[in-house]
Amino acid sequence: MALSGLDIYKLLPKTNCRQCGFATCLAFAMQLAKKAVQIEKCPFISPEAKAILEAQALPPIKPLILGLNESKFEIGNETVMFRHEEKFRNPAGVGIIIEDSLSDEEIKSRLDKINHLVFERIGQLLEVNLVALKQNKDTKRFLEATKILLSNTAKQVVLMPKDLLALKQAAEIAKSRVPLIYCARENNFKEVGAICKEFNLPLVVTADSLGALSLLTKELNALGVNNLILDTGLKSVADKIWDLTQIRRQALKKSNRALGYPTLAIVDKACSYDEAMEATAYISKYAGIVLIKGIEAWEVISILTLRQNIYTDPQKPLQIDPKLYPIGNVNDKSPLLVTTNFSLSYYTVLGEVEASKIPSYILSVDTQGMSVLTAWAAEKFNAETITKSLEASGAKGVVKHKNLIIPGYVAMMSGDLQDASGFNIIVGPKEAAGIPAFLKNLN
Template identity: 70%
Template sequence: MALSGLDIYKLLPKTNCRQCGLATCLAFAMQLAKKVLPIDKCPFVSQEAKRTLEAQAMPPIKLITLGSGELKFDIGNETVMYRHEEKFRNPAAVGFIIDDHQSNATIEGQLKKINQLKFERVGQELSVNLVCLKQNKDAQRFLEATKLLLKNTALPIMLMSADLAALKQAAAESREAKPLLYSATRENFSQIAAIAKEFQLPLVVTSPDIEQLGQLTEELNALGVKDLILDTGSKTVADKIWDL
């Protein structure tokens, strides 16, 4: 729950020095609660209070940037957990899965259509935000298909593979494009975390159990991997909402 102006006031030095530009510390606290002013405006706030207020100011849903360049796509960075509290700022991504067992010509044809695809929904023009490459053949083919994606689309990509050696090869090849890695599980989380950390890439965490998903997230954070997207697996819309 967000701190109120009075909660914040209790953390301030209460000197009414006016160096923040306001007449009283209480007035400054009220502006902090509204997120109008940063805590750095107060020169006398304690480090402990500063840490508390900075942590409070962080959005409950972290910003994750997929891809690089002009077509990079932001998700998260929401200031509220529920839409009725305000509104969500960044829309969900629209993506397609491409299988690496297909021929180069087939993949190139699919990418051409994906790059050009636009459609209208409720007065908004939508386009594709993400291309997912799924491994079904060997590591060499997965690497070749990764290079094919990099050559034929500027869209953000996601690399989907249970073969961590193949995933690492593809991640190294595409690191400049900042691909999303799929996925960390209870069985492989420490190994895939090392790949994500080495190349500074975002990572999907999967578990059908919401409590285990939370535990995995904490363990990955402890390993230094912070850019995480949570996935409870393929479920009905009703079951997905129940997870939330």
């Protein structure tokens, strides 16, 4: 809960000394509430009041940056319970668990497959963010496998050792890659915390209940370990959703600092469908990191696509530059299709035009990111805007013919558009899937 100007005023010296540059302490407090000035401007603030105000200025859920260079991603720093209230900011990291009981070759081939799990959807690259190594065998094997992992993937590494000895040695080997450590529990947090402090590593904290979890994060903070991720262990999906929801509420609604960290959920299901349903449930419901075992492309793309959906900014639909796009080896006789600048519309049309193998132009009209029918209803995709776009984009001069293909759903504008643009209007299919057949039969 944010402090009001008056709440802050009560913490100030109330001397109106003006050293902060404001006429009164109250005026200064009002600016602090708006986060327009820093508390350091007040030379007489008490240390206690300063601590309260500094904590107040921190985000309710700690942001955490993981991964190095190209593999960097941020989790945490979320501010709302529901997408429509603003947006979900930092897409959940998706990671895959590998066990050290696999052979060297199997581990390498899995890593190779994981590295290649990259999908392009509506102009964004979707990929897996982490690879976790789970210890089943002895320390020697875990260290060997750690080395294989480090030299075969650039993704954020998660170490899941069985004991402190394996942890200490693996952390030493992997320290330059800043591995995420799984995990500190009630019975070992001092020792695990010390290792994380020594190498400055992020740490997952695991406890069954929120109370025990809060105690652990406080203890670890006291030891100087602050980059924490919360885990409530393996539970039923409904219990896990409850925990994840509670942790988010504790941080946002109760300003509970001890639970103001990103969360992690592990999915342990043998069937790909079950695993994907559970993983996407946790992505929808507030997990900062989700770890799975499956590496089949058809499963992983469904999980990453759901993440893309949930983390799309509801106020700003994904959009592209409104302009004329030549697709393939075009010439001045190539077909000209028009759509909106809503990414999903454009990329869907693009995919089908590419699939048709018929070089074409796609004219993307500025509809402020609205889809075809929505933009038509809002008069952003009509005879007038399309005619303007034909001129402004230079499309009129680029093609020698006077034929324009419009989406089937807006067939009703054909007459007006023909009159306004001087183009001969051809009504295309309603669904983009019909484009290849349509283009092939065009002549």
